[in-house]
Amino acid sequence: MAAERVARESSPSLQEIAGLRLRMNAELSIAKSHWTLIRAQIRCLSFDAKLRRLRNGLSEQHFQEIAHVIDESPLSDRQNEKLALVVGMLAKEADSLPSRERAQLDRRIGRLLRALPVKFAEPTIRSFLSDQLKHRREIGLRRIRSEPISSDFVELLWNRYRDTGDRDLLKPILSHPIPIGVLDPQKLIDSFEDDYWRMRVIEATLKADCTQAKQFARTHPIPFIWACGRLGDRRMVSVIGDCVWKATDKLPVIGIAAWAFGRFRAKKELAKLEVLLNQLADEFGVRDSELLSRRFY
Numbered sequence: 633m634a635a636e637r638v639a640r641e642s643s644p645s646l647q648e649i650a651g652l653r654l655r656m657n658a659e660l661s662i663a664k665s666h667w668t669l670i671r672a673q674i675r676c677l678s679f680d681a682k683l684r685r686l687r688n689g690l691s692e693q694h695f696q697e698i699a700h701v702i703d704e705s706p707l708s709d710r711q712n713e714k715l716a717l718v719v720g721m722l723a724k725e726a727d728s729l730p731s732r733e734r735a736q737l738d739r740r741i742g743r744l745l746r747a748l749p750v751k752f753a754e755p756t757i758r759s760f761l762s763d764q765l766k767h768r769r770e771i772g773l774r775r776i777r778s779e780p781i782s783s784d785f786v787e788l789l790w791n792r793y794r795d796t797g798d799r800d801l802l803k804p805i806l807s808h809p810i811p812i813g814v815l816d817p818q819k820l821i822d823s824f825e826d827d828y829w830r831m832r833v834i835e836a837t838l839k840a841d842c843t844q845a846k847q848f849a850r851t852h853p854i855p856f857i858w859a860c861g862r863l864g865d866r867r868m869v870s871v872i873g874d875c876v877w878k879a880t881d882k883l884p885v886i887g888i889a890a891w892a893f894g895r896f897r898a899k900k901e902l903a904k905l906e907v908l909l910n911q912l913a914d915e916f917g918v919r920d921s922e923l924l925s926r927r928f929y
Contacts, residue, residue, distance in 0.1 A: 667697070671700065679707075679711055682702060683715065683718050689722055690736060695740050699747060707747075712748055715748055716753065716756070718744070722737060723738075723741055723759060723760075725737065735767055738768055739771070742774065750775070753775060757775050758772075758788065760772035762788070762792060766798065769792070769798065773803075776804050777803075780808055786814050789802060790814075790815055799823060799824065803829070806835070809836060810836045812840050812844060817837040818847075821833040827858070831855035831862070832859075834848045834852065845859075853879065854885060856872075857872050861892030861896075889901075
C-alpha cells in the first residue's frame with residue numbers, strides 16, 4: 633500500500649501532463665518559426681551576398697538554408713556561372729582539409745551541385761567521378777543519376793569502372809538508351825553478376841537497338857524476358873516464345889515467360905505455356921492436387 637501511494641504521488645498529474653504537452657508544442661512551433669524566419673531573411677539577401685556566405689564553406693552556419701533558397705527558383709546563366717565558380721573554389725579548398733572536414737564540405741558541395749544545371753556543374757562532377765574517394769564518386773553519381781548523360785560521360789564512367797571496379801559507376805548509364813557506338817552492351821552486361829542489373833543492361837539496349845538486344849535472348853534468357861516484360865514491347869512476344877521452346881531446361885524460364893505474356897495480354901502464348909506446364913508436371917510426376925493449388929504470391 634505504501635509503495636502504491638508513493639507511485640501515485642510521484643506520477644505527474646493530468647494538469648502537469650497538459651502543461652508538458654503545451655510546452656512541447658510551443659517548442660516545436662517556435663523551432664519551425666525560427667527556421668522559417670532564417671530562410672525568409674536569407675531570401676532578402678542579394679544573390680552575390682548569398683554566394684559570399686557560401687564561400688565561407690564549413691564556417692557558414694546556415695549553408696544548407698542558403699543552398700535551399702538558391703535552389704528555389706531558376707537562375708540566369710550568369711548566376712549559374714558565378715555559383716559554379718564558388719563550387720569549384722570549395723572543391724579545391726576541400727582537397728587540403730583533413731578527411732573528416734573534407735567529407736563534410738564535400739556533402740555541402742553536393743547540395744550545391746543539385747542547384748546547378750549539369751552543363752555548369754560538369755567540371756566538378758567530372759572531378760568527383762574521377763576521384764579515388766568513393767564518397768566523392770557517390771556525390772557525382774547522385775547528381776547525374778536522373779539526367780540524360782552525354783557519350784563523353786558514358787565513356788568517363790566506363791573508364792572509371794575499369795580503374796576502380798566500382799559497379800555503381802555503371803548504373804547511371806542504364807537509365808537511358810545505351811550509346812552503342814561508345815559502349816558495347818556485351819561488355820557492360822559481363823560487368824554485372826546479378827540478374828537484376830543484367831536485366832537493366834538489356835532494357836537499356838532494347839531502348840537503343842532492338843535488333844542488337846535480341847542477342848541476349850540466347851545468352852541471358854531470364855534477364856531478357858524480364859526486360860521485355862518491363863518495357864511491354866509486344867514485338868518481343870515471338871522472341872520470348874523462342875526462349876521457352878528452344879530452352880534445354882524449360883523450368884527456369886517458364887515462370888518469367890508467363891509473367892511477361894501476361895503483361896502483353898498474349899492469350900495464345902499463355903495457353904501454350906499451360907500445355908507445356910502440364911507436360912512438365914506429368915514428366916516429373918507432379919500431380920499432388922494440394923501442391924498444384926498452392927499459391928506462391
